[in-house]
Amino acid sequence: MSSEKDPTHSDGVVVPGNGGSAPQAARSSASELAPPSREELLRVRDREEAALGRFFDRYFSHVYGLVRRLLRDETLAEDATQEVFLKVHRAIDRLDPERDPAPWLTTIAYNVCRDRWRSSADKMDRQSSSIEDQPGLSNRLGDSRSTPEEDALAHERQRLVQEAISRLPEPQREVVVLHDYEGMTHDEIAQMVGASHAAIRKRYSRALNALADLLKETLG
Amino acid sequence: MSSQDPIRNDPDSALSPAQLRVQALLRSTEAPAAREDFRIRLRQRFSSGDFEVGEDLRSSGAARPSPAPRSRWKLRYGVPLAAAAAVVLMFSLWNPGTTWEVMSVAANTAHVNLDGEEFSCDDLSLIQAALHPGCKIEVPEGGQIEILDQGKLVLQLNGSVAVTLPSLPFRWFGSTLESVFTGRGTLRVATAEQFAGTRYRLRSAGVDLEVTGTTFAVIQTEDETCICVLDGEVVATLPDGSKRSVSGGRRLTIRRASGQIEEGEMHPEERSQLRELRMRTDHIS
Structure with a gap:
């Protein structure tokens, strides 16, 4: 991953998955595939429809898998996945074409899930099970x-x-x-x-x- | 942090055999798969940029878990809601809002693009006839067009600005007009007298704006989005979800790469441009 050069993105978020002790087998599917080329990411940043579609295909399973595992059910996971891609679309201008976007997506997805944990609806659900x-x-x-x-x-x-x-x-x-x-x-x-x-x-x-x-x- | 710490370098080395067995089981399972219809719908919206805030892409008619007391819910709320929807539909059919009018085109503007199709500015009636809800208007570099949108607000597109037109609102109810600003250049907006009771949401790269009556400009460059407000108030929602209010005479600049915010007096050039637009808009009313 290109993120190995620098552990942070330009916006200061932590870039995960840059080596360390976690075994390669544990990497998510997005990390196992080669990241899109710089040219492709520039097209994504320019909001070219076809490039956005390919970007979605490349990272959807990664985002949904992460969100689904972090949240309690399918409905919450679909809501959160939708929110993640909405945030990504709005912030696509900030996409760094020199880096693999997977860690950036991971951070956004994690933050969306964390916000949902803090919501009162999820707290009620949480209290009901252990x-x-x-x-x-x-x-x-x-x-x-x-x-x-x-x-x-x-x-x-x-x-x-x-x-x-x-x-x-x-x-x-x-x-x-x-x-x-x-x-x-x-x-x-x-x-x-x-x-x-x-x-x-x-x-x-x-x-x-x-x-x-x-x-x-x-x-x- | 010590690189000599063996547990830090390899935390799994400190796990018990039982914990390692759990870890192996976890890692042997595949990622949960999403419903295909949800994936397809979200893909379409993501690639086209046609997101509606709060829209439920999950509902598809496909099997989904539904809350148990649904039938009672239907009886209690479904029938009144259906009746209310029918009334709203009747009002909307009987009383469609006004549509769009091309107010002016700068002399140096030979053509505009509507949904990717080029229209010559020699015949403005053809452009006017082609405008429709959700239509994407693009103005070439150096060009300018002013549109009166549904009798409620004036949109002045400059430079390489592209804007989607809002859908038709209900005239008799408070409504929200929503459009998307892409490209680079300056979009100036002024609300007409008939705008009262309406909200206008403008989504642009990195910032969403909401107004209830104002005159303002959004200047979008490669790196920045700048909002200059002549009168009224604009509420800006930033990429991190925080909100900033920009009042008359003030300016808010957002550097998209760094997220840095700068506030100050509005640009003098924008002040004069927006004043002119305000005067023309007042004549509409």
Whole structure:
């Protein structure tokens, strides 16, 4: 990624995913593909319709995947994804053609999700559930092991993992999603969310413990 | 931060076997996929720039989880809402708003583009007939055209400005006109007497403006968006979501790359240009 030269964008936001300890396998799909060329990004910045379409195709799954994992359900995720692309469209003049836009999009998407966590609607939803309230989750995951079709098993596993992640408190959920799916290091996450490295490490460890408890059946 | 700290350099080395198993399970799952109809609709809006604030792109008729008490909701609110919608529809059919009028074209303006099609300025009636809601007007470098939009506001497009015309509002209800400003150049706006009770939203690169009655100019260059207000008040929403109010005689400049804001007296040149436009607009009323 071109962001390796400089850990910040011109607007001062943290550029995630520039190496460090997170394994390459954990990088998001957007990071695995080569970024668009400078010429292509200039066309995007000039709001050429075809270039905007290609930009959308290139990054939609990345944005939606991140937002869907950070938020609790599909409806919230679609709302937030729409808001992310609206913000991107409005700020497209600020797109730096010399850099991979993926970290910029990650920051916008994270900020949109954070704003939604702070909204009263999501707070009400949050109060109604906790990890301890979900005794049946790991059992259901265990039952799915007997499903013969591999695809169905993988789909069910994905659904239950997502459900387990959504049960985590937001501070833990964001660390898991940003580290394990976006490939950000703990230092990068600490800068993005405004916490210390030690706090992030603790949150990540607690999140894995909580998920281990929720998913113990499938983990054997 | 110490590069000698082994846990900092490789935080996963401090994880227990159980935690590593969870981590492996997490990383083995694929990213959740979005509904295809939602993706297609959002793509179309993103590439065309035709975003409506607050629009719900999720509703498609495709299967979506819906709240349980929906049927009761329909009974309680659906019928009155449908009746109200029918009344609004009848008013709108009986009483369509006025349309657009080309007020003037500068002598050096040979043509304008409407939705990408070139129209000669020799026959303004052809241009006027082609104007419609959502129509995108582009003025070539150095050119100028003034349009009276639905009898409510005057739009003066200069330079390489491109603006979409707002949709027709309901005459008998307070309404919002909304248009998009792209390209580079100066757009001057003055509201007519009939504008009372109406709002005008102008979306431009990096800043959204909302007015309820004013005379102002937006000057968009490669790097900056500058708002000069002659009278009234313009509320600007900046890229970070914050709002700034710009009152008569004042100027707000936004440097798009850095997000830096500068406030001050309006440009003297704009003051005289906007005064002239204000006088012409007052004659309309």
